[in-house]
Amino acid sequence: MLEVKGLGKDYGGFTAVKTLDFNLEPGEIFGFIGSNGAGKTTTIKMIASLLEPTRGTAVLDGFDVRTQSIEVRRRLGYMPDFFGLYEDIKVWEYLDFFASLYSVSARERPGVIDTVLELTDLSVKKDSFVSELSRGMQQRLCLAKCLVHDPQLLLLDEPASGLDPRARSELKGLIAELGAMGKTVIVSSHILPELADFCTSVGIIEQGELKAMGPVAEISQAIVEEHVIEIRLLESVDELAEFLKEKPHIKGLEKTGPKTLQIEFEGGEAQQAELLKYLIDTGYPVIEFIERTANLEDVFLKVTTGAVQ
Amino acid sequence: MSMETTRMTTSDKLKELFAALSTTNPMMAEVKRVNRKLFNVGNWKAGMTAGVILVGIIYLFFLGMIARFYDAIEAKWMLFALMAIMFIVIPVNLNGVISTEHEKRSFEMLLVAPLTPSQIAAAKLLRGAGAFLLTVGLLLVPAIWLLIVQAIKVTSMTGYNQVHPVFGLISGLCVVVSASVLSASVSVYISSRTRTIAASMASALGLHFVALVLVPVILGISGMKQVASIVTFPFTTLGIAFGDVTDLSGTVVGPYSVWLVSIPFWLGLAVVFMYMTAEQIRRSARGETGRRRLTKGEGENA
Numbered sequence: 001m002l003e004v005k006g007l008g009k010d011y012g013g014f015t016a017v018k019t020l021d022f023n024l025e026p027g028e029i030f031g032f033i034g035s036n037g038a039g040k041t042t043t044i045k046m047i048a049s050l051l052e053p054t055r056g057t058a059v060l061d062g063f064d065v066r067t068q069s070i071e072v073r074r075r076l077g078y079m080p081d082f083f084g085l086y087e088d089i090k091v092w093e094y095l096d097f098f099a100s101l102y103s104v105s106a107r108e109r110p111g112v113i114d115t116v117l118e119l120t121d122l123s124v125k126k127d128s129f130v131s132e133l134s135r136g137m138q139q140r141l142c143l144a145k146c147l148v149h150d151p152q153l154l155l156l157d158e159p160a161s162g163l164d165p166r167a168r169s170e171l172k173g174l175i176a177e178l179g180a181m182g183k184t185v186i187v188s189s190h191i192l193p194e195l196a197d198f199c200t201s202v203g204i205i206e207q208g209e210l211k212a213m214g215p216v217a218e219i220s221q222a223i224v225e226e227h228v229i230e231i232r233l234l235e236s237v238d239e240l241a242e243f244l245k246e247k248p249h250i251k252g253l254e255k256t257g258p259k260t261l262q263i264e265f266e267g268g269e270a271q272q273a274e275l276l277k278y279l280i281d282t283g284y285p286v287i288e289f290i291e292r293t294a295n296l297e298d299v300f301l302k303v304t305t306g307a308v309q
Numbered sequence: 310m311s312m313e314t315t316r317m318t319t320s321d322k323l324k325e326l327f328a329a330l331s332t333t334n335p336m337m338a339e340v341k342r343v344n345r346k347l348f349n350v351g352n353w354k355a356g357m358t359a360g361v362i363l364v365g366i367i368y369l370f371f372l373g374m375i376a377r378f379y380d381a382i383e384a385k386w387m388l389f390a391l392m393a394i395m396f397i398v399i400p401v402n403l404n405g406v407i408s409t410e411h412e413k414r415s416f417e418m419l420l421v422a423p424l425t426p427s428q429i430a431a432a433k434l435l436r437g438a439g440a441f442l443l444t445v446g447l448l449l450v451p452a453i454w455l456l457i458v459q460a461i462k463v464t465s466m467t468g469y470n471q472v473h474p475v476f477g478l479i480s481g482l483c484v485v486v487s488a489s490v491l492s493a494s495v496s497v498y499i500s501s502r503t504r505t506i507a508a509s510m511a512s513a514l515g516l517h518f519v520a521l522v523l524v525p526v527i528l529g530i531s532g533m534k535q536v537a538s539i540v541t542f543p544f545t546t547l548g549i550a551f552g553d554v555t556d557l558s559g560t561v562v563g564p565y566s567v568w569l570v571s572i573p574f575w576l577g578l579a580v581v582f583m584y585m586t587a588e589q590i591r592r593s594a595r596g597e598t599g600r601r602r603l604t605k606g607e608g609e610n611a
């Protein structure tokens with residue numbers, strides 16, 4: 001659906017985005033993570049046909065952003081990181097304006113406007129002036145604008161910035177819903193945990209290079225070779241700690257509480273199951289035996305070097 | 310029409326420009342949007358009252374002029390006045406059409422819509438039409454009336470060329486309108502090149518002032534009256550249209566037929582400026598114009 005092929009951008013002699021290659025399928029929600037200046041906005045703008053790539057291209061539904069930008073634009077909704085709305089008209093008029101630009105017929109427009117307002121939870125503000133909306137509501141109106149033409153690809157550049165926690169979680173819900181509707185969504189953010197729970201895949205970009213990409217769980221596993229297992233017992237873990245020291249696959253031990261123990265485990269899942277069975281068979285009163293997968297934050301810090309461009 | 314927005318030939322771009330002017334343009338919603346913006350005033354009763362009072366004052370002014378100066382008024386001067394007003398109203402009305410979008414950061418959302426740069430340029434030119442026609446219409450109605458009075462007066466009093474005054478009147482109005490179209494497209498072009506409303510307003514008014522007042526005056530003072538008469542072409546042709554072969558500086562200029570050429574000349578120049586506006590929008594749409602100042606700052610940091 002969306003194919004990004006060797007996409008890159010230079011500003012003068014400075015390379016903002018090296019060469020990106022990835023494909024996204026319908027229904028996929030792609031989290032685009034990177035620190036400030038990593039190249040997220042540059043990449044998104046190139047896909048949105050708002051920035052001429054220096055090399056490579058992106059193809060949406062068979063249409064090339066470089067040569068068929070009008071067709072590409074018909075199929076995408078773009079929410080910039082910074083934007084202003086026309087403030088002196090009403091919310092529904094604003095949406096009506098954009099619906100006309102996307103050639104939604106005058107007959108369909110009222111229905112479309114009601115639908116997108118409902119999706120973005122702005123129905124009550126339909127007749128308010130845009131200038132009367134709060135920052136978060138303007139953010140949602142911009143998202144509503146992106147939806148009037150029922151696009152296949154949504155490019156959301158830091159859509160959650162400026163939203164309160166509640167609005168953030170509502171936004172996540174909305175994005176997940178859009179994914180379920182079969183749309184492809186690219187969401188950029190530098191707030192990492194924000195993306196973990198609803199993205200089907202993430203890409204980590206640093207200095208214009210994609211350092212890792214794939215489903216959240218997969219890249220977490222691929223990058224963090226050793227697993228951390230947390231064990232909680234009904235009794236003190238001192239004896240267990242002694243007992244486990246000489247066992248195979250165990251690289252390190254750390255008591256994190258009187259009754260909890262963290263081990264660095266090198267084995268695979270089969271060995272893990274074996275260890276648990278062994279503990280129970282030996283008679284340890286195990287309450288918890290949890291593999292702590294590295295979270296996105298860990299992955300991010302591990303993958304990137306923190307170099308500032 | 311070609312779907313490509315990159316690597317088009319000039320003739321492709323011109324074709325696109327004319328298509329944008331002649332075919333259905335989704336961007337015409339812009340005209341509606343601006344009308345909404347203008348007529349959505351919170352207190353519409355106060356707005357209406359103010360409007361009615363303004364219209365009344367203008368009409369009273371013109372009636373007073375007719376009553377007082379019936380014998381002295383020349384249609385030519387009325388047209389001059391009309392054109393001078395247009396050259397202020399138009400830049401004031403149109404200087405913000407694109408620079409506002411830059412300043413408020415709303416332009417990207419427009420650029421990412423499936424529109425050709427020419428469609429945006431054409432709509433931006435037309436969007437001022439509502440407010441512009443209203444202003445001009447208010448002035449035009451009494452002005453035309455006055456001009457007709459004048460034309461009839463000239464015909465009946467002097468008895469010279471029976472057709473000429475009315476013919477001159479109509480052609481004079483055509484010159485005013487076509488010169489206004491040029492003024493509008495220049496204003497829109499300036500708007501596309503500037504990033505703040507203040508800058509575009511200053512440049513648009515400044516350019517009109519320089520081109521129509523300052524340069525002719527300087528040229529006139531320095532003895533180059535012939536050149537001055539070319540620079541003040543719209544005013545000059547007005548004079549010619551009335552069979553008056555001197556321009557503002559009193560120089561005798563060209564034969565009577567010159568004014569016929571002037572209308573396509575204004576409109577042609579207007580198309581050139583629209584083309585340049587579309588080009589500028591095309592460059593914005595490719596990200597070639599944005600964030601210049603920021604880039605410089607970043608370069609210093611890097």
Ligand SMILES: Nc1ncnc2c1ncn2[C@@H]1O[C@H](COP(=O)(O)OP(=O)(O)OP(=O)(O)O)[C@@H](O)[C@H]1O
Nearest residue numbers: 011016035036037038039040041042309600604607
């Ligand atoms: N118009 C421009 N001219 C020159 N350099 C630019 C321009 N736009 C962006 N850059 C540079 O390209 C790099 C990537 O910028 P970009 O805006 O894509 O980062 P980002 O990942 O979106 O960062 P942020 O999280 O701060 O939004 C930065 O180093 C930036 O300085």
Ligand SMILES: [Mg+2]
Nearest residue numbers: 040041081157
């Ligand atoms: Mg950014």
